[in-house]
Amino acid sequence: MSLLRVGNRALEIRIAGSAPRCLRRFVARLAGTELPTVPTGQGMQVRGGRRTRLTVDVNRGEVLLELAAELAGDPATLEIGVLQAAARSLAVMGDGELALLHGSAVTADGGRSAIAVLDGGRGQGKTSLALGVAAHDGSLLVDEFTFTAFSCGQPCVVPMPTLPWHVRADMAPLLAPHTTERLLYAVDLPAPTTAGHRPLPLSLIVIPDQGLAPGELCETPASVARDLLRAAVTDHEAKLRDPTLDHVSIFSSAEEVTISGSLPAFNFGEKALDALAAVPVIRVGIGKPDDLPTSVAAVIRWIRGDS
Known part of the structure; x- marks a missing residue:
C-alpha cells in the first residue's frame, strides 16, 4: 500500500500490477513510506480499462483512475496525470481544513x-x-x-x-x-x-x-x-472538472471525468x-x-x- 500524505490526511494509492512499470515506480516514490492503515479511509485505484477516465466519489472517499491500454503519451505525461488526479481528488474529498x-x-x-x-x-x-x-x-x-x-x-x-x-x-x-x-x-x-x-x-x-x-x-x-x-484558488477545481484546461493531460474531454455525490465548496x-x-x-x-x-x-x- 502506498500513501500520499498531506498533513494528517492520507490517500491510499493502489496501482494495478498491469500498469506501466514507470507508473508503479512513480507511485511508490510519491508515497515515500508505506503504512498499514489509511487514517482517513480514502483510497485511489489506478488500473487499466477500455478508455481513460476518472471517477471521484466524494461521499465514499474513493477515486478510480482508469488508463486505456492504448493510451498515448510518454512516461512523464502519465505520471503528471496520476499526480493531478491524486492531488485534486485528495483536496476535494477532505473535510475542509x-x-x-x-x-x-x-x-x-x-x-x-x-x-x-x-x-x-x-x-x-x-x-x-x-x-x-x-x-x-x-x-x-x-x-x-x-x-x-x-x-x-x-x-x-x-x-x-x-x-x-x-x-x-x-x-x-x-x-x-x-x-x-x-x-x-x-x-x-x-x-x-x-x-x-x-x-x-x-x-x-x-x-x-x-x-x-x-x-x-x-x-x-x-x-x-x-x-x-x-x-x-480556483484553477485546480476548474481543471478537475475539465482536465482539457491542463497544458499536459491524459484526458481528451471533460466527459471523461465524473464527480459523484455533491462536491463540497472547493478551497473555502x-x-x-x-x-x-x-x-x-x-x-x-x-x-x-x-x-x-x-x-x-x-x-x-x-x-x-x-x-
Whole structure:
C-alpha cells in the first residue's frame, strides 16, 4: 500500500500490477513510506480499462483512475496525470481544513515561514521563480500543488517533500539542471531541501506578471490582490472538472471525468481569498527565461527590505 500524505490526511494509492512499470515506480516514490492503515479511509485505484477516465466519489472517499491500454503519451505525461488526479481528488474529498492552491512554495526566514509563488492568471514563471528564490538560503516545499491550511488564522503551507517539480528545458541552468526528465524531485535540484514536514505560516505571496518589466515590483493592496489570487484558488477545481484546461493531460474531454455525490465548496471559496489577501502580495515582472535572474534578485531584495 502506498500513501500520499498531506498533513494528517492520507490517500491510499493502489496501482494495478498491469500498469506501466514507470507508473508503479512513480507511485511508490510519491508515497515515500508505506503504512498499514489509511487514517482517513480514502483510497485511489489506478488500473487499466477500455478508455481513460476518472471517477471521484466524494461521499465514499474513493477515486478510480482508469488508463486505456492504448493510451498515448510518454512516461512523464502519465505520471503528471496520476499526480493531478491524486492531488485534486485528495483536496476535494477532505473535510475542509486544507485548500489546494495553484503555485509553488519555498521557505523563508531560515525555515520559519513560507513564500508562495502563485498563479495570477497568466500561468508562467511560478516554478522558475520559486527555484530561484529557494537558491538564496531557502528550501523547496512544493511545486504546483500548494496545500494550505487556514485553521490557524494565518494561512500555512504544508510541505510536500515527496512530490516532484515540473521543470522545462528553458529554465536557467543554475536553477534546474539540463535534463531530458520533466519531473525532478527536490533532492535532484540545486536548492537546499532541508524543510521539515510541519506547516509553515505564509509570510509573502509573489505573483509573476509578464505585464511588468523584468524585475519590476509592484506591491499590491488587499482589495486588488483578492482578484489576482482568484486564479490560484480556483484553477485546480476548474481543471478537475475539465482536465482539457491542463497544458499536459491524459484526458481528451471533460466527459471523461465524473464527480459523484455533491462536491463540497472547493478551497473555502471567498474565505480563502480573504485570508490570502491579508498576506503581503507583490507582483514581479517575469520576462523571458534569460530575465529570470533579474526577477529573482528583485524578490530577494524585497524580502531583505532593500527595495
